Amino acid sequence: DTEVTQTPKHLVMGMTNKKSLKCEQHMGHRAMYWYKQKAKKPPELMFVYSYEKLSINESVPSRFSPECPNSSLLNLHLHALQPEDSALYLCASSQDSGTAEKLFFGSGTQLSVL
Amino acid sequence: RKEVEQDPGPFNVPEGATVAFNCTYSNSASQSFFWYRQDCRKEPKLLMSVYSSGNEDGRVTAQLNRASQYISLLIRDSKLSDSATYLCVVTQGGFKTIFGAGTRLFVKA
Numbered sequence: 711d712t713e714v715t716q717t718p719k720h721l722v723m724g725m726t727n728k729k730s731l732k733c734e735q736h737m738g739h740r741a742m743y744w745y746k747q748k749a750k751k752p753p754e755l756m757f758v759y760s761y762e763k764l765s766i767n768e769s770v771p772s773r774f775s776p777e778c779p780n781s782s783l784l785n786l787h788l789h790a791l792q793p794e795d796s797a798l799y800l801c802a803s804s805q806d807s808g809t810a811e812k813l814f815f816g817s818g819t820q821l822s823v824l
Numbered sequence: 825r826k827e828v829e830q831d832p833g834p835f836n837v838p839e840g841a842t843v844a845f846n847c848t849y850s851n852s853a854s855q856s857f858f859w860y861r862q863d864c865r866k867e868p869k870l871l872m873s874v875y876s877s878g879n880e881d882g883r884v885t886a887q888l889n890r891a892s893q894y895i896s897l898l899i900r901d902s903k904l905s906d907s908a909t910y911l912c913v914v915t916q917g918g919f920k921t922i923f924g925a926g927t928r929l930f931v932k933a
Contacts, residue, residue: 743921752911752923752926753868755920755921766918800868812873813913813921814870815869817867
């Protein structure tokens with residue numbers, strides 16, 4: 711069982727909808743990540759938070775808005791998405807020693823944009 | 825040239841076979857190296873870290889060759905349950921983590 715919990719597991723939304731993905735971990739990790747994964751492709755890094763501050767934004771479109779309310783929670787707010795944004799969105803966490811360590815992934819949110 | 829390259833496979837092997845995966849990376853300043861396993865429709869899970877001295881866990885051995893900039897994974901006595909995609913992962917300092925495209929393995933009865 712994963713120690714990183716993501717909700718919802720599945721999400722279908724229209725291009726005009728606003729929705730949020732949620733991620734929670736209680737391992738005391740201080741680095742949290744959002745990845746996007748298309749079918750038969752590797753995960754692509756979107757955002758990294760370190761000690762609740764945004765550390766990396768991999769030139770992600772502004773229709774994706776991350777938020778880290780505290781050290782255990784990570785959200786991804788979605789607005790005006792496009793069908794090509796349909797993918798598996800994975801949250802991960804790691805110990806924070808200033809560099810990427812072993813990643814622990816949640817089971818992901820399968821997102822479909824209609 | 826991709827930063828991390830893997831043979832996408834698929835590798836189709838019978839039970840009991842030994843299978844080897846290789847991965848090459850382009851940035852000589854890369855710092856940490858890992859193999860992850862991803863089952864169909866599941867999240868990636870850490871399989872093992874990779875060191876120059878080698879790392880073995882049961883039937884699985886991983887090795888790093890910094891001079892040649894490649895990483896290997898060896899699975900001995902393959903089981904049906906080893907069928908998955910194996911992802912080579914390289915970190916380059918900070919939180920920059922590069923995933924290889926993954927190698928698909930199918931173990932047949």
